[in-house]
Amino acid sequence: QKEVEQDPGPLSVPEGAIVSLNCTYSNSAFQYFMWYRQYSRKGPELLMYTYSSGNKEDGRFTAQVDKSSKYISLFIRDSQPSDSATYLCAMAKGAQKLVFGQGTRLTINP
Amino acid sequence: NAGVMQNPRHLVRRRGQEARLRCSPMKGHSHVYWYRQLPEEGLKFMVYLQKENIIDESGMPKERFSAEFPKEGPSILRIQQVVRGDSAAYFCASSPGDSNQPQHFGDGTRLSIL
Numbered sequence: 001q002k003e004v005e006q007d008p009g010p011l012s013v014p015e016g017a018i019v020s021l022n023c024t025y026s027n028s029a030f031q032y033f034m035w036y037r038q039y040s041r042k043g044p045e046l047l048m049y050t051y052s053s054g055n056k057e058d059g060r061f062t063a064q065v066d067k068s069s070k071y072i073s074l075f076i077r078d079s080q081p082s083d084s085a086t087y088l089c090a091m092a093k094g095a096q097k098l099v100f101g102q103g104t105r106l107t108i109n110p
Numbered sequence: 111n112a113g114v115m116q117n118p119r120h121l122v123r124r125r126g127q128e129a130r131l132r133c134s135p136m137k138g139h140s141h142v143y144w145y146r147q148l149p150e151e152g153l154k155f156m157v158y159l160q161k162e163n164i165i166d167e168s169g170m171p172k173e174r175f176s177a178e179f180p181k182e183g184p185s186i187l188r189i190q191q192v193v194r195g196d197s198a199a200y201f202c203a204s205s206p207g208d209s210n211q212p213q214h215f216g217d218g219t220r221l222s223i224l
Contacts, residue, residue, distance in 0.1 A: 006152075034212060043114070043201055043215035044153070051210075088152065095210040096143070097166055098203075100152040 003027050006089055006101025015110050019076040023089035023101045026070065030091040030099075033065050035074045038086045038103065047087075048074065079108045112137050114204050114216035115184075122222045129189040129196070131219045135204030142185040143213055144177060147199040159185060189221075197223045 006023045013019055021035075032051055036044035048063035050056045056063045062075040072091070076083055089101040115134040123129050135142050141160055145153040158166040159179040170177065174192075179185040189196055199220050203213035 004152075032210065036215070041217075041220075043116075043217040046212050046214060049212040090153075095205075095212065096141075096158050097155050097168070098143075098145075098153075098213065099155070100145075102152045 001026060003099050004089065004091060004101045007104055008102050010105040010107060012107045012109060013079060015079060015081060015108055017079050017108075019079050019083070019106060019108075021074045021076075021087050021089075021104050021106070023072050023091075024070055025072075025091060025099075027091075027093075027099075028067075028070065029093045032092045032095040033063070033072050034090040034098070035061075035063055036088040036090060037083075038088055040085075044088055081108045081110050084108050114139075114202055114214055116200075116202050116216035116219050118219060119217065120220050120222070122224060123192050124224045125193055126191050129192050129221055131187040131189075131200050131202075131221070133185040133187070133202030133204075133216060135185070135202075136214055138206060139204035139214075140207040141205045142179050143203040143205075144185075144187050145201045145203065145215075147201060147218070149198075153201060156187075192221075192223050194223050197221055 004025045035048040038044045053067045060077045064073045086103040088103045090098040144156040147153045155169040157177045174190045176188045199218045201218045203215045205211045205213045
């Protein structure tokens with residue numbers, strides 16, 4: 001079993017839809033949770049960074065962490081074609097050695 | 111551009127040659143991390159370095175791979191006697207000196223082995 005499981009998709013939704021991306025994990029020692037966005041041939045770009053459980057909102061993006069269920073989510077509201085990318089969840093015990101999910105390929109259709 | 115700088119962006123080597131990948135962290139960052147991304151797979155941690163010290167190399171293959179972050183200059187990931195299976199995208203990330211700050215990534219070096 002992988003430490004972090006993420007549905008690779010691909011996921012295709014119409015412009016303006018609410019997108020929900022999810023990861024599950026098995027290591028209860030993880031304390032730091034991140035979402036990165038990666039465009040083709042580019043490096044991962046940090047979107048959200050949270051510590052422990054709870055919600056965090058930044059513009060159209062909301063990250064949720066449920067440590068009791070070992071489940072994290074990223075919601076994108078009012079999705080735009082420019083949001084089309086691969087979304088990577090990542091987590092760590094001490095924010096140094098990140099463990100990544102496989103990534104979900106998302107396409108927003110105009 | 112104050113971001114993480116990696117070079118070269120693309121590197122082609124023949125089997126048995128050496129590959130050297132360079133990474134300059136963001137300004138003010140003293141921690142460097144290397145990750146490898148194989149086709150259709152997620153990023154895998156390789157090594158975590160601070161200036162002149164290797165902190166965690168638990169993800170490094172036991173042979174042919176080495177990393178350094180000297181007092182002056184960029185961090186170097188070195189792969190000796192490359193094989194076809196080393197073909198991948200290698201990403202460097204950096205973070206500030208205080209602990210538990212998020213990592214910011216460069217755009218990677220795409221290594222192709224002929």
